[in-house]
Amino acid sequence: MINYTNNLREHNLKATPQRLAITDILYTKGHISVEVLYEMMLKKFNSISLATIYKNINLMIENSFIQEVKIPNAKSVYELTKEEHSHLVCQKCNKVLDIKIDLDSIVTQTSDAYHFNIKNSNLILSGLCQNCQQL
Amino acid sequence: MINYTNNLREHNLKATPQRLAITDILYTKGHISVEVLYEMMLKKFNSISLATIYKNINLMIENSFIQEVKIPNAKSVYELTKEEHSHLVCQKCNKVLDIKIDLDSIVTQTSDAYHFNIKNSNLILSGLCQNCQQL
DNA sequence: CTCTGTGCAAAGCGTTTGCAAACGA
DNA sequence: TCGTTTGCAAACGCTTTGCACAGAG
Numbered sequence: 133m134i135n136y137t138n139n140l141r142e143h144n145l146k147a148t149p150q151r152l153a154i155t156d157i158l159y160t161k162g163h164i165s166v167e168v169l170y171e172m173m174l175k176k177f178n179s180i181s182l183a184t185i186y187k188n189i190n191l192m193i194e195n196s197f198i199q200e201v202k203i204p205n206a207k208s209v210y211e212l213t214k215e216e217h218s219h220l221v222c223q224k225c226n227k228v229l230d231i232k233i234d235l236d237s238i239v240t241q242t243s244d245a246y247h248f249n250i251k252n253s254n255l256i257l258s259g260l261c262q263n264c265q266q267l
Numbered sequence: 268m269i270n271y272t273n274n275l276r277e278h279n280l281k282a283t284p285q286r287l288a289i290t291d292i293l294y295t296k297g298h299i300s301v302e303v304l305y306e307m308m309l310k311k312f313n314s315i316s317l318a319t320i321y322k323n324i325n326l327m328i329e330n331s332f333i334q335e336v337k338i339p340n341a342k343s344v345y346e347l348t349k350e351e352h353s354h355l356v357c358q359k360c361n362k363v364l365d366i367k368i369d370l371d372s373i374v375t376q377t378s379d380a381y382h383f384n385i386k387n388s389n390l391i392l393s394g395l396c397q398n399c400q401q402l
Numbered sequence: 403c404t405c406t407g408t409g410c411a412a413a414g415c416g417t418t419t420g421c422a423a424a425c426g427a
Numbered sequence: 428t429c430g431t432t433t434g435c436a437a438a439c440g441c442t443t444t445g446c447a448c449a450g451a452g
Contacts, residue, residue: 184407246397253393255373258387281427282426285432301416316434317417
């Protein structure tokens, strides 16, 4: 397991074993729900509390270390903060992929048309992945 | 108040006074949270229960009469089902606007590139509306 | 050494459920 | 009339809080 101490400290988060493990899981899995994260953490810390998971998730969000991804008709997942990107979600197996889509012209046109100062764009495409289409 | 009996029945929903009022509020407001809907309903039905609100919202969603809109960093709102569209949200006053954006080429390209059968696209642009920029 | 983080138990809050009475068709 | 809906109260599940102890810096 890579040492993520510096990654945490860059976001003003003390490096505790629990946080290092959460970070490692996020790097490895990419996207994860609270429930699955808790199950995975239990394997490493047999008496970890859900309260610890929630406290850390909330603190990590506040410090912009991670972000919540709200998915239509599904539970939220969390991911490490990275450059802006969109998501491709399989409605059957719930796999989530990061995809790079250029929304600049859409953002510019919409800003102009509605006199909005657009700060964030959030695109989620949902459907069936290659594997789930065949079942 | 317009009579929405037929709109409800087209979605296999019996026209009760409570449902007609919910429908009217949705037509009028466009987008509404559970909380605000309850407050508005209380003005018309002084003993309406939150359980009734939830039961109706859930049934209306099941019957595709309305849809949930999950907004990043904010509460969900509900809207009447209409043709696919995107949303523009003000992060300050929480106003939600429907916008028409052509995502066809993005959907096609992404489908091809990732071998996904994309069924839904969900785009939310967030920022400051004209009014809130000036404050 | 000091301040923060952890685990536990309890509390909180939004949502759902069960039931009897009221109502729509 | 019959099946559905309503309102109420209780239950539920997820999330947060308070506290004493442990641990990071």
